[in-house]
Amino acid sequence: MIDCSILIIDDSKSVLSALEILLQFTYKSVDTISNPNQISSYPNLKDIDIILLDMNFSAGVNSGNEGLFWLKEIKKKAPNTSIITMTAYGGVDLAVKALKEGADDFILKPWNNEKLLLTIKSAYSLRKSKAEINQLKQKENNLKQLINQKKNLIIGNSKALEQVLKLTRKVAKTNVNVLITGENGTGKELIAQELHQLSERKNEVFISVDMGSISETLFESELFGHIKGSFTDAKEDRVGKFEAANGGTLFLDEIGNLSLQMQAKLLSVIQNKEIVRVGSNKTIPVNIRLLCATNCSLNQMVSDGLFREDLLYRINTIHIEVPNLRDREDDVLTLAEFFLNKFALKYGKSGLQINNNAKEKLKTYRWPGNIRELQHTIERAVILCEEKILRPDDFILNTAASNIPNQFENMKLEEMEEMMIENALNKHNGNYTAAANELGITRQTLYNKMKK
Structure with missing residues (x-):
């Protein structure tokens, strides 16, 4: 017996009896009412899986308007319940009207038992599909809320911080790309999270990517995704960070660590607002709010030929400098x-x-x-x-x-970084992991900076 609840609404007692006899041995719960006015007081209407609804109830009235009225009322009270309309008058035209108002299917009187049972079976499958979709949507919303939970607060009331927060609040409501700069450890990602939380995308995902930790060989796969079999370890399709952030905010940290080749690929995606997974020819449109951060001077890198000027313009509509x-x-x-x-x-x-x-x-x-x-x-x-x-x-x-800032006086940023890296490596006898930890960067970022 199928664990499905069915409610039959018809003013003909013979119809109710015939349907009840036909369905009671197949479905776990079959109930009937002969007066549609009882719909309003029917207990737990939203928990009913399938409703069979007659379209005419008053003697001599065959327009189907009564059925359309009650169809709308049921949809208000039980939006996820599958509704099958029944009519002996009006034929297909009335059935089409009912479908437009939210009915899932229709049957004509007198019905064929076999066809009726197939129609109900299909309606029940649709009901279960709706329930599963709603559960998935709820899980998705819960996941988004979990991801977007603020793990830290922006704390402080200094004048320097207040100026940054004032600019952040002003920019947050827009969709412009923002470049966040500042030294390591100043809280650039917190500013990015604040921009997201104050934006119209706050109910969508905020995805953070450490660009310094992504190797050049995996860059496209990580950001744009790949399809199964596109390379040796591609054992299944994978969604990239751009696609995963669709509708929300994508935060690219340490963007100054990208090679010129990776910068060109990133620029193309930002300009066209679409990605192509590795191994595929299909373009996928993406709608994201892009936030980037770096502790490097991108203007100096542009002068040194290490960063594309056109990419800088794309990511730097608004610049927020986080104070030390x-x-x-x-x-x-x-x-x-x-x-x-x-x-x-x-x-x-x-x-x-x-x-x-x-x-x-x-x-x-x-x-x-x-x-x-x-x-x-x-x-x-x-x-x-x-x-x-x-x-x-x-x-x-x-x-x-x-006292390091005094040592670095009149030095370029690259020279400062070179000295700090050399000192950290000497201190830890060439141990890259220990040196990276002291510098507050990832091991991959350290490699990238040394290569640069």
Whole structure:
């Protein structure tokens, strides 16, 4: 017996009896009502799988208008229920009207039993398909909400931060491409997330891609997708990041690490607003809001022939410069308290406080690693502390790194990076992973910078 509930609505008791006898041995629940006015008070109408609805109820009236009226009422109360209309008058013309109003199928009286059973079977399959689609849509919405949940907050009220947030709020409502620049650890991705959360795309996905971690051989596959068999390891079709972000926001971090060849491919997609999966000839339109970020000077890279000027124009409609933590002196202690409470909760050390001398130490430090360095410093202090009051000695600061800006005075960005990379590699005896961790970049980004 099929686990399907059927409701038959017809003013003819002989019709109700005939249909009930025909269906009761095949379907788990078959119910009947002879007066359509009972529809409004029928319990759990939206849970009914299939409704067989007569189109005429008043004696001498054969227009089908009554049935069309009740069809609309049922669709309001039970939009996902499959409805099959029944009529002995009006023929196909009336059936077409019913279909336009939301009916899933129709049968003409007198009916053929075999055809009727096939019609109901098809309607039940349609009902299940609708339910599955609704479940998938709900799962998709839940997934989007989960992905878009803010893992961090933008904390601080310094003048430098407020200026950035003011520009962010102004730009967010538009669809223009935004380039976000700033040193490592300043929170560029948080600004990108804020742009997404304040935009009209906030209910769609926000997808972040670290361009520095994508090798040149996998660039097209990662961003544009591929089809099964397009290369050795392509064992199934794969959706790329552009296609996955369709309707939402795509954030390309470390965009300054792209080779000129990859830049050309990216430019083509941005211009044409369509992608082609690796191994396919079919173009797929994409509708995304593009946000990019880098700690490099792209204008200098353009001058040096390392970055395409036309790509820079495409991604740089609006430029947002995220301030260094040393330029947000008023926010240092606010952020320190936030991280202190966060890690005290995480490691079960409630009631921790920072004394005044330690606060002064944190406030006067230059923070070359910016917010990321502050976060790691506070976490390390919380883990290692033995008392409730944290003193200056509890905070281990890299005072040598703090003086780096003075060493770099009058140097170009590339020269600064080269010196920092060389120092980090020497310090860790050529260990690339350790050097990359100290520099706050990925191992692949370190390779790319050395190659450049």
